[in-house]
Amino acid sequence: MKAMSKFKLLSSLEQEVEKHLAEAVSVFQNLPEETLLKPAPDGGWSMAQCLAHLNSYGRFYLPAITYAINHPAGNATNEKFKSGWLGNYFTQMMQPGNSTKKYKSPKDHSPTPDLDARAVVAEFIQQQEQLMRCLRKAKATDINATRVPVSISKWIRLKLGDTFRFLIAHNERHMLQAKRHLILCPL
Amino acid sequence: MLTHKINRTTSEKEKMIHSPLADFIRTLYPLGKKAEQYIIQNSFHKKISRSKYLLKPGEFCSYYYYIHKGVLRAFIKEGKKEITTWINPENEITTSIRSMSRNEPSLEYIQALENSDLYAMSFESMQKMYTLFPEMNTVARMLLEEYYAASEERSYISRLPSAEKRYSHFNATRPELVNRIPLKYVASYLGMSEETLSRLRSKKSM
Numbered sequence: 001m002k003a004m005s006k007f008k009l010l011s012s013l014e015q016e017v018e019k020h021l022a023e024a025v026s027v028f029q030n031l032p033e034e035t036l037l038k039p040a041p042d043g044g045w046s047m048a049q050c051l052a053h054l055n056s057y058g059r060f061y062l063p064a065i066t067y068a069i070n071h072p073a074g075n076a077t078n079e080k081f082k083s084g085w086l087g088n089y090f091t092q093m094m095q096p097g098n099s100t101k102k103y104k105s106p107k108d109h110s111p112t113p114d115l116d117a118r119a120v121v122a123e124f125i126q127q128q129e130q131l132m133r134c135l136r137k138a139k140a141t142d143i144n145a146t147r148v149p150v151s152i153s154k155w156i157r158l159k160l161g162d163t164f165r166f167l168i169a170h171n172e173r174h175m176l177q178a179k180r181h182l183i184l185c186p187l
Numbered sequence: 188m189l190t191h192k193i194n195r196t197t198s199e200k201e202k203m204i205h206s207p208l209a210d211f212i213r214t215l216y217p218l219g220k221k222a223e224q225y226i227i228q229n230s231f232h233k234k235i236s237r238s239k240y241l242l243k244p245g246e247f248c249s250y251y252y253y254i255h256k257g258v259l260r261a262f263i264k265e266g267k268k269e270i271t272t273w274i275n276p277e278n279e280i281t282t283s284i285r286s287m288s289r290n291e292p293s294l295e296y297i298q299a300l301e302n303s304d305l306y307a308m309s310f311e312s313m314q315k316m317y318t319l320f321p322e323m324n325t326v327a328r329m330l331l332e333e334y335y336a337a338s339e340e341r342s343y344i345s346r347l348p349s350a351e352k353r354y355s356h357f358n359a360t361r362p363e364l365v366n367r368i369p370l371k372y373v374a375s376y377l378g379m380s381e382e383t384l385s386r387l388r389s390k391k392s393m
Binding site for chain 1: 237238302365366367368369370371381382385388389
């Protein structure tokens with residue numbers, strides 16, 4: 001990925017989060033609990049499990065991102081962003097277009113099927129609102145020099161811009177999974 | 188800062204040859220060419236993105252806002268809790284009524300719940316319009332009647348003794364909102380917890 005304007009990147013990510021929020025509000029929060037909890041026809045995750053999986057990452061990344069924004073590095077006036085090789089690799093891995101490869105989720109991010117579906121959707125909405133606030137605050141942060149640790153190791157730290165890209169690409173991946181499932185589910 | 192800040196660009200003002208605010212008023216009462224011109228010249232477009240604030244407590248609001256697209260809500264803070272006092276979707280006019288009628292600062296936050304398009308006109312321009320175009324007094328009266336009824340509706344809903352009754356009243360009168368705004372705001376408007384609201388909703392769908 002070539003260097004790009006951070007404002008361009010942040011506003012396109014904000015649009016993506018806006019889309020996820022709108023879908024959660026217009027579709028998922030109004031589905032009956034039974035529909036949300038129904039396992040996928042191929043035995044995969046229910047819609048509630050998809051969202052709970054995303055919530056489990058949000059619980060780690062949203063506080064980590066907030067901390068990073070409050071303890072920034074570099075120069076806030078830096079308007080350029082260039083993806084790091086690892087950040088770019090992680091984001092590419094999540095892109096639904098680039099790979100349909102299945103990844104096994106770590107155990108602590110694999111939700112059990114017996115969820116409070118409504119609470120899961122409500123938390124997802126809450127987290128997306130928070131993520132949007134972070135994206136807006138990041139406009140006044142050097143997203144190239146400020147770094148956030150990844151969930152699997154505190155020694156690996158991605159650029160803040162890459163953390164946003166990776167997290168939102170991961171959200172998109174599982175929103176698509178949940179929506180695929182919805183099409184197959186008779187309401 | 189006491190006065191409410193507005194982002195306004197002259198190019199935007201020049202571009203506006205047609206006003207959604209004028210269109211809205213026309214649905215209530217016939218609008219003359221001159222009055223329409225006046226509205227076009229004295230109102231401006233304002234975009235506000237999701238979850239941003241139009242107004243905060245302590246600020247004076249000196250504008251009427253016509254909601255052309257989107258949803259706004261008002262709330263007050265009680266400790267850490269937010270109590271939603273109204274939720275208005277498009278085709279409504281909104282403002283801080285205290286600022287307008289009593290010249291007192293707002294007690295409420297006004298926040299966008301969707302990316303919204305507003306058209307604003309200052310109280311001052313509105314006052315002038317009443318003198319220049321007396322028929323606008325009729326429009327103002329019609330709107331006030333409408334909003335007084337809406338206010339009565341809100342005080343009615345808040346006095347209903349059970350959460351179930353408040354919810355079923357809401358469901359009968361404004362069911363479309365649940366497709367547009369997060370349920371936590373509906374719960375806070377109806378004075379109940381999110382858990383109670385979701386319990387009532389699943390009961391209803393059975």
